[in-house]
Amino acid sequence: MAERREDTEEAACSHATDRSNCVNSAPKGAHARHGEQDTRPLQNGLKSPQRFTFSAEPTMEDIRRLQAEFTDERDWNQFHQPRNLLLALVGEVGEVSELFQWRGEVAEGLPGWTEAEREQLSHELSDVMIYLLELAEKCRVDLPQAVLRKMALNRLKYPASKVHGSAKKYTEYQD
Numbered sequence: 001m002a003e004r005r006e007d008t009e010e011a012a013c014s015h016a017t018d019r020s021n022c023v024n025s026a027p028k029g030a031h032a033r034h035g036e037q038d039t040r041p042l043q044n045g046l047k048s049p050q051r052f053t054f055s056a057e058p059t060m061e062d063i064r065r066l067q068a069e070f071t072d073e074r075d076w077n078q079f080h081q082p083r084n085l086l087l088a089l090v091g092e093v094g095e096v097s098e099l100f101q102w103r104g105e106v107a108e109g110l111p112g113w114t115e116a117e118r119e120q121l122s123h124e125l126s127d128v129m130i131y132l133l134e135l136a137e138k139c140r141v142d143l144p145q146a147v148l149r150k151m152a153l154n155r156l157k158y159p160a161s162k163v164h165g166s167a168k169k170y171t172e173y174q175d
């Protein structure tokens with residue numbers, strides 16, 4: 001049975017009003033080791049083989065700064081205007097797609113994928129992230145805060161009580 005979001009630490013975090021308290025607020029050992037799956041039972045007895053957390057660092061701002069240093073060192077800012085970054089981003093999304101194409105449905109955790117394939121995927125997803133953050137920077141979008149505002153809008157648009165278990169678009173719900 002699929003695990004309900006409300007049962008996860010992440011879900012508890014996403015409902016908190018002071019979100020700054022959520023970052024790194026879990027007690028030591030409460031999360032899976034970063035980058036690894038945690039198959040320990042949850043407190044309510046449910047097992048959640050999907051539990052997975054990211055490392056806390058680097059932050060989005062760290063990545064923005066590292067990429068800015070990378071481009072400055074090469075005098076590449078002249079090429080990194082918003083439109084070019086968007087095209088580069090889309091190209092890298094295409095490279096992610098290539099890794100999935102013709103495989104049929106792929107289960108969470110990518111069972112059956114080789115280490116080399118997983119590493120390739122991590123490279124392509126990183127390229128997407130790098131270009132996305134640089135695009136946001138060049139468009140003067142403060143992405144970490146923008147994401148929080150957008151997620152708040154998403155929660156309003158899709159109240160859990162109304163849409164639980166349904167993937168319909170918000171325009172398909174009757175009030």
Ligand SMILES: Nc1ccn([C@H]2C[C@H](O)[C@@H](COP(=O)(O)OP(=O)(O)OP(=O)(O)O)O2)c(=O)n1
Nearest residue numbers: 067070071076079092095124126127128130131
């Ligand atoms: N003008 C450029 C070229 C590269 N990069 C950085 C950002 C990306 O993280 C990565 C992209 O490099 P490539 O264009 O060589 O693309 P790939 O690494 O995906 O190589 P390939 O296309 O051979 O898979 O390097 C950059 O910032 N600006």
